[in-house]
Amino acid sequence: MKNILKVMLVLFTVTAASSSFAQKKVKIKISGFVKDSLNRPIEDCVIFIDNKKQNKQTNRKGYYSLKLRKTPKVITFYAxxxxxTEVDYNNSRNIDVTFNKMSSKLKVKFAALNKEEKENPNRFRYANIYAYLRGRVSGVQVFPNNTIIIRGTSSLLGSSEPLFVLNNAVISKNNIESINPSDIKSVRVLKGSEASLYGVRGAAGVIKITTY
Structure with a gap:
């Protein structure tokens, strides 16, 4: 009897662990077709899940496909x-969208999204932080080996690389590599008297990065 109980306990433990692992691996898949009122496909339609912008957009035929880690509440499509236009998620794996005339409520939200895009309209085009700095930030030089310098600065500490500040916190050069360009709200370059706030550490200039 004891042996049977032990076997049942082992089986229960293995089953529970497998179920827990399977739940962690589960992803919600959503796909669909986006078109206008004349049934024409809409290419490069931006998709927001619960107001968070996704990396994928509709293709040239108007189709999209998403894999999500958790169940969404609202899916927003912006062209x-x-x-x-907004769609409440109803557990469907296929969600097709037709763009019609916007309501006044959506016009307000559209204006807010459009304003956010104007702050940094090209941030989704860059593969990493180095490409972003090289293509977007004036006064900063990024070399092929990812060495970064701010033009017109010199360092008392023997290093030509600037000090990096992320959301008002000083970080190391290695830590900036983990910053996703799509998360960047703004980048400000400080040198001279503006960088003196950071003492000798800012002698080679300061790059202040603010994220959303």
């Missing part, structure tokens, strides 16, 4: 030439 610059058509506006914005």
């Amino acid at each position: 610059p030439n058509y506006g914005l």
Whole structure:
């Protein structure tokens, strides 16, 4: 009897562990077709899940496919030439969208999204932080080996690389590599008297990065 109980306990433990592992691996898949009122596909439609922008957009035929880690509440579709439309998630794996005339509520939200895009309209085009700094930030030189310098600065500590500040906290050069360009709200370059706030550490200049 004891042996039977031990076997049952082992089986229960293995089953529970397998179920827990399977739950962690589960992803919600959503796909669909986005079109206008004339049934024409809308290309490059931006998709927001619970107001968070996703990396994927609709293809040239208007189709999209997403894999999500958790169940969404609202899915928002934004196309610059058509506006914005929202869909409440109803556990469906296929969600097709047709752009019609926007309501006044969506016009307000559209204006807010459009304003956010103007702050940094190209941030989704860069593969990493180095490409972003090289292509977007004036006064900063990024070499092929990812060495970064601010033009017109010199360091008392023997290092030509600037000090990096992320959301008002000083970070190391290695830590900036983990910053996703799509998360960047703004980048400000400080040198001279502006960088003196950081003492000798800012002698080679300061790069202040603010994220959303």
